[in-house]
Amino acid sequence: MKRIVYAIAQKTLEFLENLMPNYGYILMFHEIKEELQFCQDLRYCISMSSFEKMISELEENQTRFCAISEVLQSKKPANVFITFDDGYEDIYSTAYPILKKKRIPFTVFITTEFIGKDGYLTLQMLKELAQEPLCTIGAHSVSHPRLRECNKKQLVDEIHGSKYYIETFTNQTVSIFAYPYGSVYACSLESIRETKNAGYMLAFSTLNAHMNPLPNHLRYFIPRISVNESNYKSITKLIIESTDEDVTKEKRMGNPSLD
Numbered sequence: 001m002k003r004i005v006y007a008i009a010q011k012t013l014e015f016l017e018n019l020m021p022n023y024g025y026i027l028m029f030h031e032i033k034e035e036l037q038f039c040q041d042l043r044y045c046i047s048m049s050s051f052e053k054m055i056s057e058l059e060e061n062q063t064r065f066c067a068i069s070e071v072l073q074s075k076k077p078a079n080v081f082i083t084f085d086d087g088y089e090d091i092y093s094t095a096y097p098i099l100k101k102k103r104i105p106f107t108v109f110i111t112t113e114f115i116g117k118d119g120y121l122t123l124q125m126l127k128e129l130a131q132e133p134l135c136t137i138g139a140h141s142v143s144h145p146r147l148r149e150c151n152k153k154q155l156v157d158e159i160h161g162s163k164y165y166i167e168t169f170t171n172q173t174v175s176i177f178a179y180p181y182g183s184v185y186a187c188s189l190e191s192i193r194e195t196k197n198a199g200y201m202l203a204f205s206t207l208n209a210h211m212n213p214l215p216n217h218l219r220y221f222i223p224r225i226s227v228n229e230s231n232y233k234s235i236t237k238l239i240i241e242s243t244d245e246d247v248t249k250e251k252r253m254g255n256p257s258l259d
């Protein structure tokens, strides 16, 4: 019963946020496989060719791929941010070469207990990604629990612990966090408070909405759109259409600027 209430709250929030002015899209990917048959879970998987096709189509249609550090400055639907959750090995072997070639910034949210497990990034790959100027590393908890179901000690371990661990091997400050599962149910207010306490500057949900003029306190529940093989075409179309609408509107107002 409780879960239904949270699901309704989530749908309502998504509806309201999508009514607000469009400040850009944060895309969330998981697995990027050379062939779909290798996907662990099709709901969170896209083929390499579809991923590349999506990026190229967006590039050809006035999209600006931004680094995650620009999130709070973003005010245009044409601004697109690429993020990967969980830390699959194919981020390194499949997506990274494409993004590197095109000079597109991206963010990887790491679940620290997954590092080095079968199918996930090794410590060496992560260290290499951390050195890549296009890549930002964020935390995604230690063991990927639903944070609402954690007690206070577990919350601290998951949220502070993953930050600390990644910082020790990258020698960089980790200032962004993505909630495991990222839904309204999975993230209690206590877990959101704990991300602030841990020193993160931004935290990302899986609220299915474009970015919008959020009040400052909501920078700890930033929406992201989950992309997979079955929805990538409609999401690409949505971004291109909202960008076109925005450009037309700007032209009517005599200001063709995209910034």
Ligand SMILES: [Zn+2]
Binding pocket: 085, 086, 140, 144, 179, 180, 181
């Ligand atoms: Zn995850």
